Amino acid sequence: MTIQLGPMPDEQGYFGxxxxxxxxxxxxxxxxxxxxxxxxxRKTEAFQKELAELHADYVGRPSPLFEARRLSDRLGGARIWLKREDLNHTGAHKINHCLGEALLAKHMGKTKVLAETGAGQHGVALATACALVGIECEIHMGEIDIEKEHPNVTKMKILGCNLVPVTRGTRTLKDAVDSAFEEYLRDPQNFFYAIGSVVGPHPFPKMVRDFQSIVGREAKRQFLEKNGRLPDVVMACVGGGSNAIGLFTDFLEEESVRIIGVEPAGRGLDTPDHAATLTKGVKGTIHGFKCYNLQDEKGNPLAVYSIASGLDYPGVGPQHCYLKDMERVEYVTATDDECLDAFLTLSRTEGIIPALESAHAVAHAMKLAKEMAPEQHILVNLSGRGDKDADFVAEKLEL
Ligand SMILES: Cc1ncc(COP(=O)(O)O)c(C=O)c1O
Incomplete structure (x- = not known):
């Protein structure tokens, strides 16, 4: 049996x-x-051909589906499979939508592409896509993230983009969005704001989802080829929600598949230091769209926190809000400590250093696997690689 969800969003860009x-x-x-x-x-043959060629020859798609055998054996429950988006050119899933957005900007004759970045993965991916397509690129990034994600900052500079440090407010992702958006408003006719996730006003949540949904399409095919059946659970971390919706889309109508999004619980859900928007948020507006928000009584966004710079956003993609309300997707959390434990465990059992963002999904998979039977399977989106986080983690854990 399948679940019927219907076309999303509607013409006005609403998911419910x-x-x-x-x-x-x-x-x-x-x-x-x-x-x-x-x-x-998107419907033209020329665009589809160009994107398909870039996926294959530039990004290195399809990204592999890998069974984490030693990790699964150690946990003693369900088998854990990793969709290796960390092996994409530029090291994360972000390149999937950046290529699409850069090609669209070029097609529309825009003169400059700009965006915010948290962990720097979206910034690097966008700077890369802009270098490839031949269009000016400007990235806004909070000062705190600039310090933490140094390797990505260097890469963006090498790739020729104009990196704008954001010194106001929390000096992290939310203020970087505000800053980039202000610059965009100076000339929206000629500039293109390439949003880094499935957030922002319509059509971005739809468009970014469409570009990311290749992840789930490939993973479903690969899993079926290897196992002759679907996984029992699919799982991904949720910041704005792009890698998660990319994996989930092709599984949404498969009733047998449990779908789980993992949010950052930071230093704990009972502290102010988390970014678990779907778990603890209320309905509100941020950056031009309605979604669950972490906000104060006046409706201002809270200064959210996660050890993973790419997850500390006080809003979340509208489709995730809809999927939560209709109970098709479960949203759970993992703390900083659980994330760090998963980061080291995956590195040391499989030789794969995950991004801190992705390690949140790995952390929950490790917890859930133990409660499941050995013939069951969990498919995790390993959204990015941890090179950018290696020095930070080594210093924090005094390795
Ligand atoms: C590797 C990685 N995974 C996940 C995320 C979170 O974004 P999203 O929820 O849009 O996938 C980021 C954001 O920077 C990231 O770099």
Whole structure:
């Protein structure tokens, strides 16, 4: 039996009550133009061919599906499989939508692509895609993240993008979005804001999801080829939600598959230091769309926190909010400590150093696997590699 979800979003960009375009009319006109251009270009054979060639010859797709045997044996329960998005060119899933967005910007004749970045993965992927396509790129990044994610900062500079340090507010991801958005508003006709996740006003949650859904399409095919059946559970970490929705999309209508998104519980859900938006948030508006938000009584976004810079965002993709309310996807959390434990365990049992973001999903898979039977399977999206986090973790754990 399958679950019928219907087409999402609707014409106005709503997933149930979430999403939309909560923006001034001038900007709405620009977003509608992007939507029209996207809908037009995505159906053309030329665009599909160009993207497919880049996936194969530039990104290195399909990314492998790997059975983490030693890790699974050690846990003694379900088998854990890793979708190796960490092996993509630039080291994470972000390149999947950056290529699409850069090609679209070029097609629309835009003169500059700009964006925010947290962990620097989206920034590196976008700077890479812009270098490839031949379009100017500007990335806004919080000062704290610049310090923490140094290798990615260096790469962005080498790739020729203009890196703008954000010194206001929390000096992390949310303020980087605000800063990049302000720059975008200076000339939305000629600039293209390449949002780094399935967030922002319509059509971005839809468009980024579509570009990311290759992850789940491949993983489903690969898992079926290797096992002749579907996995019991699919799982991914959730910041804005792009790697998660990328994996989930092809499994949403498969009733036998349990789907789990893992949010960052930081220093604990009973402290202010977390970014578990779906778990602890309330309905509100942020960056031009409606979603669950971590906000104060006045509706201002809270200064959220996670050890993983790519997860500390006080909003979340509207489709995830909808999937939570209809109880199709379960959203759980992993703390910083659980994340660090998974980071080291995966590194030392499989020789794979995960991104701190992805380690949240690995942490929950490790917990759940022990409660499941050895003939059951958990498929985890390993959204990125941990090179960017290696020095930070080594220093923190005094390795
Ligand atoms: C490796 C990696 N995974 C996950 C994320 C979180 O983003 P999203 O929830 O959009 O996949 C990031 C963000 O920077 C990332 O770099």
């Amino acid at each position: 009550e979430y999403g939309g375009q909560i923006i001034p009319p001038e900007l709405k006109a620009v977003m509608d133009e992007i939507d029209r251009a996207y809908e037009e270009i």
